[in-house]
Amino acid sequence: MQQIELIKNRVSKTVFYKDLGRIDFKKAWDIQEELFNRNIEIKNKSKNKEVDSTKNHLLICEHSHVYTLGKSGKVQNLLINEEYLTKIGANFYKINRGGDITYHGLGQIVIYPIFDLENFGIGLKKYIILLEEVVILTLANYGIEAQRIDEATGVWVFHGNITKPRKICAIGVRSSRYITMHGLAFNVNTDLNYYNYINPCGFTDKGVTSMKEYLGEEVPIKEVQKVLIEKFVQVFGIDHLIV
Numbered sequence: 001m002q003q004i005e006l007i008k009n010r011v012s013k014t015v016f017y018k019d020l021g022r023i024d025f026k027k028a029w030d031i032q033e034e035l036f037n038r039n040i041e042i043k044n045k046s047k048n049k050e051v052d053s054t055k056n057h058l059l060i061c062e063h064s065h066v067y068t069l070g071k072s073g074k075v076q077n078l079l080i081n082e083e084y085l086t087k088i089g090a091n092f093y094k095i096n097r098g099g100d101i102t103y104h105g106l107g108q109i110v111i112y113p114i115f116d117l118e119n120f121g122i123g124l125k126k127y128i129i130l131l132e133e134v135v136i137l138t139l140a141n142y143g144i145e146a147q148r149i150d151e152a153t154g155v156w157v158f159h160g161n162i163t164k165p166r167k168i169c170a171i172g173v174r175s176s177r178y179i180t181m182h183g184l185a186f187n188v189n190t191d192l193n194y195y196n197y198i199n200p201c202g203f204t205d206k207g208v209t210s211m212k213e214y215l216g217e218e219v220p221i222k223e224v225q226k227v228l229i230e231k232f233v234q235v236f237g238i239d240h241l242i243v
Contacts, residue, residue, distance in 0.1 A: 013056065013119055014240040017229065020061035025068070025093065025104060028061055028112065035114045036174075036181040043116075043177045054116040054179070058232060058241075060225060061112070063104040065090035067198060070172050073100035077199040090194070097182035099153065099172035101198050107189030107212070109225055113232075117178040120236060124175050128153060131184055134231045135169045138186075141227050144168075144214055152206070155186075159214055166209035167200060186228070187211065189218050 020028060039054040067078060067090060077100055078092065085092055104110055117127055132148055135155045139146040146157045146168060155169040169186040187210035195208045211219045233241060 013236065013238050014242060015056040015058050015115075015232075015236075015238045016242050017058045018060075018243070019225075020059055022062045022064070022106075025063045025066040025091065028059070028063070028110075029093075029095065031059065032112050032114060032181045036176075036179055039114065039116055039179045040177055043179065054119065056116060056119055057112075057114040058229070059112040059114070060229070061110050062106060062108065062221075063110060065103075065105045065194060067092045067101060067103055068097075068172075069094045069101045070097045070099035071095070072098060077101040078197070079199070080197045084197070088194070088197070090197075095182070097172040097174045099170070102170045102172065102185060102200060103194050103198060104185055105190055105194055107187075107191065107210070107221065109186045109188055109221065109228065110183070111186070111228065111232075112183040113180055115180045115236075117175070117180065123178075124173070124180075127175075127180065128171060128173065130235050131171050131173075132169075134228065134235050135184065135186055137231045137235065138224065138227050139168070139211070142211065142215065142219070144211065156206075157209060157214060159209070164206055166207040168209050168211070168214075170200070186224075188221050188224050 035057050042054050069075060117123065132155050136146045144157060146155045149156050149165055153171050154167050156165040157168050158165055169184055171184045172182050174181050189212045190210045192208055192210060192213065200208050232238065
């Protein structure tokens, strides 16, 4: 497995952590936008005078059924119409992250880091790699070997007699002036049938999976959340996690 250099020996990194619980996607998006814009405003004022420093936030939550399409995505990758969306109890949003279409739903852990990457001394490419590393290390805790694949952001696994990779975690990020929003969607006990209505992340030659499918049993989602946050602290070198 590729060795990833974790962040350490830098200035103090404080992160404000909040568990939003089960929350409507649009409401969580609004919360992100508020925190994101506040940091951008601080950055814009910081050129020539002393101002408050930016703050790093880590939001964790779970959404009801929703499909989101990134700004570079193709709406054709949503394979159903508005009437059928209503029938299956799902919403659809075009949003301002990178990437194509993905699904959020119950049994899936969604994490939104609103980070100032300058606080961590990294750029966007390294940030994506570290997000992947958080999930890879989390899965290793459960005996699941996961990996990256070239030119396909996210975390992937191979299992059983399946020869094509299956995505277990999707990643899509927006960044401006080194401030990030959006993040990752990690399938724990997710109902994978909802992926039948899209080409996940725009791919037609790859599949999706979950921890439940891989292990053959449900996994306590709060337990996985705890491990994920521990790995965030480890990978990003967070030295103060404020709840």
